[in-house]
Amino acid sequence: MTEPLTVMVVDDHPMWRDGVARDLEAAGFAVVATADGVTAARARAAAVRPAVVLMDMQLPDGNGAQATAAVLAASPDSTVLVLSASAEREDVLEAIKAGATGYLVKSASAAELVDAVRATAAGQAVFTPGLAGLVLGEYRRIASGPSDDRAAEVPRLSERETEVLRLVAKGLSAKQIATRLTLSHRTVENHVQATLRKLQLANRVELTRYAIERGLE
Numbered sequence: 001m002t003e004p005l006t007v008m009v010v011d012d013h014p015m016w017r018d019g020v021a022r023d024l025e026a027a028g029f030a031v032v033a034t035a036d037g038v039t040a041a042r043a044r045a046a047a048v049r050p051a052v053v054l055m056d057m058q059l060p061d062g063n064g065a066q067a068t069a070a071v072l073a074a075s076p077d078s079t080v081l082v083l084s085a086s087a088e089r090e091d092v093l094e095a096i097k098a099g100a101t102g103y104l105v106k107s108a109s110a111a112e113l114v115d116a117v118r119a120t121a122a123g124q125a126v127f128t129p130g131l132a133g134l135v136l137g138e139y140r141r142i143a144s145g146p147s148d149d150r151a152a153e154v155p156r157l158s159e160r161e162t163e164v165l166r167l168v169a170k171g172l173s174a175k176q177i178a179t180r181l182t183l184s185h186r187t188v189e190n191h192v193q194a195t196l197r198k199l200q201l202a203n204r205v206e207l208t209r210y211a212i213e214r215g216l217e
Contacts, residue, residue, distance in 0.1 A: 102126030169211035
């Protein structure tokens with residue numbers, strides 16, 4: 001029997017935290033810990049090593065970006081999905097820079113949250129609609145140096161690999177990319193693996209960050 005996916009919920013509002021935990025447990029996840037701040041999140045992540053950490057941005061002893069960095073230092077194999085009331089550019093960028101894999105606002109439905117947790121555990125970057133574009137746009141704006149210099153830094157990818165990379169950065173799954181490009185699922189996975197090798201990256205999360213940092217879309 002397959003073990004349930006383990007999740008830790010970090011939020012300083014007990015009613016909200018408990019409600020999210022109930023929704024996740026009803027969907028078959030194992031909520032192995034909850035925390036109300038940075039210090040507690042770091043300690044509990046180190047103890048239980050959850051697959052996914054749901055992270056609020058506003059915490060009493062710091063912010064979600066600080067907690068994300070602390071959790072990933074304590075449990076490197078965990079992935080962090082921010083679930084916050086804030087959709088401010090600064091909060092989104094801070095969270096991604098700290099290592100979060102995705103960012104949802106709290107207006108997301110229970111079904112959307114469940115799907116996002118599953119996708120995050122699978123290494124996919126998940127964003128509330130509109131936030132992926134915000135992140136990509138901001139990295140384009142702040143990227144240093146002329147665009148020609150930035151393009152020169154990018155290893156040589158085929159036209160198709162670049163196309164797949166841009167869709168991965170937008171949070172699309174391999175199945176969605178295959179449908180969009182009229183390719184087989186296997187062909188998409190082959191392009192992803194080839195791109196990972198060329199860029200010397202470990203997984204889709206690093207691939208997404210690479211694309212965002214270079215303003216690819």
